[in-house]
Amino acid sequence: MAVETQQRRPSIHDVASHAGVSAATVSKVLSGVTTVKPENAQRVLDAVELLGYRVDPLASDMRRAKRRIIGAIMPEFESEFFGQMVSELEGLAEQRGYTLVAASSRESEAREKEILARMHDWRVAGVVLAPVRNEHGPAAGFMKANGMTGVLIDRVLADDAFDTVSADSASASAEVARALVGQGHRHILVVGLGQQAATVRARLEGFRKTALELAPDIRIDVVLSESDVEPLRMLLRDYFSKREEGGDRPTAVYSLFLKGTLVALSEFRRRGWHCPNDISLIGFDDAEWMQVTWPAIAAVVQPVREIAGNAMEVLFRRIEGEGGPPRARLEPCKVLMRESVGSPGDGPHSGGGDRQ
């Protein structure tokens, strides 16, 4: 067993002198080099055990250009999606003997770049960046300019400099379209965040295309908030007020991101509309609570594990020097239909309904 001397940590030289060999030999034994006499190797191992020696990763990383640190930058830590993502990435990095340093850009591109600069200072071996906006922000530019190796995930489609991994938003949206149209919806509101250009476009177009194919007469309204979530609340409020006056309000809402789903729900609640009787609701991003509330909220589940797994795999390949053009990878989502989606006109409408 290791001796618990709450003194200075033993260094590789302490081990060396205990084993009667040089520090270089200790390093070789520990890194599995075979050109060491078995007897000496054993003595080193014994000394390591006796002293409770562990390699100092900082000192170890000192001498190599690429250090065994992976940086991860997420727009936030508060949501299940990014929480799971960090958790997955951490485990994956750990498996390969790397340390994950995670940071939150707090939905700010400026902060994103600062964090990236700090990670560059640390000379991380690679970065997993989930950009606030998209692949063309200043952060990606910084990475390019400084020759950092990295992978972009989530709010990104494809890039000419970095590999990307994201959910197949378009296909998932098509499936949502099939489901809603199939239930008889012919007037649907889509809410999103304009900032996340590429992703939003993919989700919106995937939805629109399939919906129009299935029902050419369908009406699709779109409410986008440019930058932040709070304005969306107001936009939505205005939208519903107008539609209610006009007597032509939508029978279903498709939210392209989690906060949008929350905003929609709170707007429904303000107006006393209930799902799915008064209006149907489905949103991108699943959450644990969505299956325990009344009604259970339908959602598109993003394949967090797959995204994390692929991101790390491609990242490590690049770290190991693999060349070739960047790849854009899309992982399929699952659509979970739940009670918040029904057929229009199924229940007693409380608003000025458009029952067919």
Added chain:
Amino acid sequence: MAVETQQRRPSIHDVASHAGVSAATVSKVLSGVTTVKPENAQRVLDAVELLGYRVDPLASDMRRAKRRIIGAIMPEFESEFFGQMVSELEGLAEQRGYTLVAASSRESEAREKEILARMHDWRVAGVVLAPVRNEHGPAAGFMKANGMTGVLIDRVLADDAFDTVSADSASASAEVARALVGQGHRHILVVGLGQQAATVRARLEGFRKTALELAPDIRIDVVLSESDVEPLRMLLRDYFSKREEGGDRPTAVYSLFLKGTLVALSEFRRRGWHCPNDISLIGFDDAEWMQVTWPAIAAVVQPVREIAGNAMEVLFRRIEGEGGPPRARLEPCKVLMRESVGSPGDGPHSGGGDRQ
């Protein structure tokens, strides 16, 4: 502007030779030592600017015993509470020029200890540990044995070796008791996780004491799952089955932790019980969704910012060498009463009710 040579990063020696001084002088200028001729200082600053030089934190940390790294260990990253906590801690560490390395113990004490060992390898200056179980686990033991400096937060009350910061569970529970008893509830179920001994006891006893003071005839049932969340679902199912047969089911449920609230909700939904007509519900830990669902779920809000702030403050004081006995700090919670809590017998009971 910095020259963007995607070559090797400039080192302190590059700066030194550009400025025509020694590396030591550069180091002094950058660390604000005043015994440098202003002219030389300016030349150093110019060279730094020209080359785009930035200190390598790894090399810089190499030579000091306590490195400018803070470790944070959370039981999970997936919940809003710990997500916010990590986010706060990260910002606070950053403010002081430290890097936060966060890791998830994934609710495992074994992993907790492994992570701690890795952080010890990194020679972190300090650790913020949110233990899986309580302050007496192997992780805290490891920290003690290795003379690490740290703070324990959340699922912890007080410790004889480390400072602790946590929510004032007892007072919050007392307030919940006042609210529920005030609404007329006389039969209340409390659900929790036995594993988190100290915290659960504080929450339970705080509730029980106040409830009994206000209504000596009150009946308080307790369902605790020892280790994991899933068993709780079964225990709860059994409990409700028995109570429903007996015709004496509780009129309110108080969950001592977030997952318990979710389990309770899903059990209500299985039985077709609605809040607050059939049963009232309030739980520890708030979440964003709780205010947008029907009904909105009442919750105890833990003061994340305050806990994080105090934890970091006391941690840095210890890092700077402050002595004295460990302090146990309690931060007050806020109780948000929402629609999920009503008076017993207010609405049409669907089960075998106990209307008064």
Added chain:
DNA sequence: CATAACCGATAAATCGATTTTTCGCTGGTG
């Protein structure tokens, strides 16, 4: 006038590992 004190700056040691170079020794070969 010799020595001490001081200032600013440089050279060198240090942190703890890894990697390259060097070295001593054994055994085989011409």
Added chain:
DNA sequence: CACCAGCGAAAAATCGATTTATCGGTTATG
């Protein structure tokens, strides 16, 4: 018998900073 190849291990260089010791030169002091 001299020389070379091969092996295992030690010595030394290296990574990029910080910190301590040292040093030349000027000024104050006895």
